[in-house]
Every structure is written in structure tokens, then in C-alpha cells.
Amino acid sequence: MESDQQGSLSGEIFEEYAVLSVDELSRLCAVDRTYIVELVEEGVLNIVELDAGVVQVDASVWRFPGSALRRARTALRLQRDLEINLPGVALALELLEELEELRRELKVGR
Amino acid sequence: MEFKDYYKVMGVARDATEAQIKQAYRKLARKYHPDVSKEKDAEARFKELGEAYEVLKSPEKRAAYDQLGQGPRPGENFTPPPDWGAGFEFSGAGNADYSDFFESLFGAAGGRGRRSQRGFDTGRGGAERGQDHHAKIMLDLEASLHGGPRTFTLRVPEIDAQGRLVSKDRVLNVQVPKGILPGQTIRLAAQGASAGAEGTAGDLFIEVEFQPHALYRVDGRDLYLELPVAPWEAALGATVKTPTPGGAVDLKIPVGSHAGTKLRLKGRGIPASTPGDFYVVLQIALPAASDEQAKAAYRAMADALPFNPRASLGV
Numbered sequence: 001m002e003s004d005q006q007g008s009l010s011g012e013i014f015e016e017y018a019v020l021s022v023d024e025l026s027r028l029c030a031v032d033r034t035y036i037v038e039l040v041e042e043g044v045l046n047i048v049e050l051d052a053g054v055v056q057v058d059a060s061v062w063r064f065p066g067s068a069l070r071r072a073r074t075a076l077r078l079q080r081d082l083e084i085n086l087p088g089v090a091l092a093l094e095l096l097e098e099l100e101e102l103r104r105e106l107k108v109g110r
Numbered sequence: 111m112e113f114k115d116y117y118k119v120m121g122v123a124r125d126a127t128e129a130q131i132k133q134a135y136r137k138l139a140r141k142y143h144p145d146v147s148k149e150k151d152a153e154a155r156f157k158e159l160g161e162a163y164e165v166l167k168s169p170e171k172r173a174a175y176d177q178l179g180q181g182p183r184p185g186e187n188f189t190p191p192p193d194w195g196a197g198f199e200f201s202g203a204g205n206a207d208y209s210d211f212f213e214s215l216f217g218a219a220g221g222r223g224r225r226s227q228r229g230f231d232t233g234r235g236g237a238e239r240g241q242d243h244h245a246k247i248m249l250d251l252e253a254s255l256h257g258g259p260r261t262f263t264l265r266v267p268e269i270d271a272q273g274r275l276v277s278k279d280r281v282l283n284v285q286v287p288k289g290i291l292p293g294q295t296i297r298l299a300a301q302g303a304s305a306g307a308e309g310t311a312g313d314l315f316i317e318v319e320f321q322p323h324a325l326y327r328v329d330g331r332d333l334y335l336e337l338p339v340a341p342w343e344a345a346l347g348a349t350v351k352t353p354t355p356g357g358a359v360d361l362k363i364p365v366g367s368h369a370g371t372k373l374r375l376k377g378r379g380i381p382a383s384t385p386g387d388f389y390v391v392l393q394i395a396l397p398a399a400s401d402e403q404a405k406a407a408y409r410a411m412a413d414a415l416p417f418n419p420r421a422s423l424g425v
Contacts, residue, residue, distance in 0.1 A: 007283065009282060011298040011316070013287050013296065015294045067294075073244070078143070078145055081143055083136075
């Protein structure tokens with residue numbers, strides 16, 4: 001960050017290639033891994049199913065899609081800023097998604 | 111410097127109890143939380159609110175703040191009195207991004223234990239890897255449709271040589287990946303905080319949202335356009351010019367179209383291995399009956415067409 005102006009940077013779309021382990025995700029969110037495990041247990045974060053129907057109990061084999069990063073960060077912000085507990089965060093996220101969906105339909109259907 | 115009326119920000123009386131202040135904060139925080147609110151200035155309001163609460167929830171800071179009295183009228187220039195803060199001890203400020211007003215009273219939060227603007231951005235085990243930075247940008251739809259360079263200015267909080275927290279503008283030229291959608295993230299490797307000579311820099315994550323487009327609405331990878339057509343174009347069919355992301359095209363309106371008829375141009379939405387579609391939704395535009403000739407034409411139509419548009423309503 002020494003230079004203010006720099007040449008053109010290219011990056012990829014994170015969500016399209018990233019597959020994250022629980023440790024990677026917790027590092028990217030700068031939280032303890034137990035917090036990520038709690039988000040999974042609460043159903044806020046979904047893991048990629050390696051074998052359909054097989055429940056992976058061991059968190060170290062979990063894999064998350066790249067979209068989990070933004071979702072986890074939003075959950076963290078809501079929890080911290082509004083002091084709501086995990087079930088509350090899960091509910092808020094679901095309602096926010098529903099709201100987003102309705103807003104989109106409203107615009108498209110007009 | 112602008113004087114900030116923290117009581118007004120929180121909408122509480124100057125003699126509000128701690129419980130009332132907490133309640134007001136909770137209520138407004140839910141309303142203006144940037145993840146919840148769609149209001150344009152939500153982020154700024156939320157920040158201002160956090161700052162006001164930081165002062166009013168702490169008996170020491172509140173008492174010190176109250177000493178200022180009403181201050182000058184809001185918006186007027188403000189300078190802290192010379193004996194400001196004597197006898198009060200401030201510690202444990204929690205947020206980096208305070209206003210100048212706040213910092214002139216309570217100081218920029220010291221380096222230790224301070225969280226960055228988003229709180230949990232603080233990296234861990236910092237020696238070998240700099241912390242990741244996160245930013246949010248508004249992108250024009252065209253950037254996603256065609257890809258290409260865009261310039262963004264990000265505000266980056268930094269600690270300067272005197273240990274003060276300053277905000278620095280950082281200009282970034284980014285090649286926007288073609289086909290990126292709202293809610294997705296561009297990751298720029300090693301563009302986060304540096305980690306000193308030894309380590310690797312953190313990454314910069316740029317969350318993308320779209321600016322509203324003048325013509326098109328976005329739904330996933332699909333785009334929607336409302337296209338006005340004349341009644342006779344809809345009824346008799348026509349070929350009309352329509353804008354599309356790839357440029358204007360001649361679009362065939364089928365005979366017997368009506369308001370709401372949806373025409374699909376396959377694969378002309380947002381690009382991807384399976385690109386989105388482009389939908390044209392017809393709207394019937396009526397010519398104004400502004401002169402005698404137009405009125406005569408409408409009367410002729412009324413005479414010629416036995417038509418009850420309310421037949422389905424049973425009247």
C-alpha cells in the first residue's frame with residue numbers, strides 16, 4: 001500500500017473457484033474455528049456434500065463453497081453489531097434473503 | 111469541525127437513562143444496520159449511531175460530553191475547550207472509524223485491541239501474513255456484461271508515523287471479470303495489508319453490487335427490459351427496434367401480443383458458460399387523444415370493436 005496508484009489488477013470471481021476448509025474459512029473471517037462450526041450446526045452455513053446423504057461429522061473434512069465467506073461475514077456482523085444470538089442470526093439471514101427475493105420479483109414483474 | 115449532537119443522533123432526551131439509551135441504540139441499530147437496511151445512507155447513519163452510543167453509554171464519556179453543554183449549533187464550527195477532558199479517563203475505544211469531532215474529544219483509538227471498521231477484519235498470527243481487507247463497490251452492469259477495466263477509490267484506514275489513525279484514499283484499477291454477479295466477490299491476491307519484509311501480504315476482497323440500470327433489471331443472470339409498443343403493433347404484429355446489451359436489434363412482435371407478453375432472446379443476458387437470457391416484457395403505450403383526429407380514431411375503434419375489457423370481472 002505504499003503506492004496510491006498502480007497498474008491494472010486482475011482478480012477472479014472468488015465464488016466461482018473457491019472451495020474452503022473450515023480452517024481457511026475461519027482464517028478469512030478472522031474468527032475461531034469453533035465459531036464456523038457453530039454456524040454450520042445452526043444451519044447458517046452449508047457445506048458441500050462430498051457424498052450425497054452422508055453426514056460429515058468431522059469438521060476437518062468439511063468443504064465450503066466460496067459464497068460461504070460473505071454469508072459468514074454477514075452473520076458475524078449481525079451478531080456483533082446487533083448483539084443477537086445464533087438462532088436470531090439464522091432467522092435474520094433467512095428473512096433478509098426472502099426480502100431480497102421479493103424485492104427482485106417486484107422489480108421484474110412490474 | 112462540526113459539533114455532533116449525540117443525543118439528537120440517538121433520538122433521546124439529554125436526561126435519558128442508561129436503559130433508554132441502550133434501547134434507543136438497539137432499535138436504531140436494527141433499522142440502520144448496513145446488512146439490513148436498504149436506505150442509501152445506512153452505513154453513515156449506522157456509524158454515527160455507533161459513535162453516539164460509544165459516548166453516551168459510558169458514564170465518563172457522557173459526563174465529559176455533557177460538559178460541552180449544547181455546544182455551538184449543529185453544523186457550526188467547533189473547537190474543544192482548552193481544559194477539555196481534564197479529570198476524565200478514556201480507554202478501550204472500540205471502533206476505528208470515528209468522526210473528527212469524536213477524535214478531538216476522545217482521541218483516535220490507540221493501536222492496541224482496536225478493531226478495524228468491520229470489526230472482525232483483524233488478522234491473526236500477523237507475523238507471517240498481513241491481514242485481509244474487505245471492500246464493497248458499486249459496479250455498472252456493463253462492466254459485468256463485457257468485462258474490462260474500472261477504477262475504484264477505496265478508503266483505507268492506516269496508522270501513520272505518529273501512531274494516529276488516518277484514512278487514506280487508495281485508487282485501484284481493476285480488470286472486472288466478465289459475468290460477475292451482484293453478491294459475488296473479486297479476490298485480489300496480496301492487495302491487503304502488508305506483513306513486513308518477511309511475510310506475504312493479505313488479500314483484498316471486493317464485494318460487488320450493481321448500480322441500478324437505466325433500462326435493464328437483473329434477476330440472476332437474466333436481464334429484463336420493459337418495451338413499450340403501440341396497440342396496433344401488439345395486435346397486428348410488427349418488427350420494432352429494441353435495445354439489448356449487445357446493441358439495438360430488430361425484434362419481431364408476434365401477432366396478438368398483449369401487455370405483459372414476454373419475449374426471450376436466449377443467451378443475451380449476463381455471460382457465463384451458460385449465459386443468462388434477455389427478456390423483453392411488452393407494455394402497451396396509448397397515443398394521447400389530444401386532437402380531433404386522434405379522438406375520431408378512438409371513436410372509430412370503439413364503434414368497430416365490441417370490446418369489454420372488464421368481462422372477466424363479471425360486470
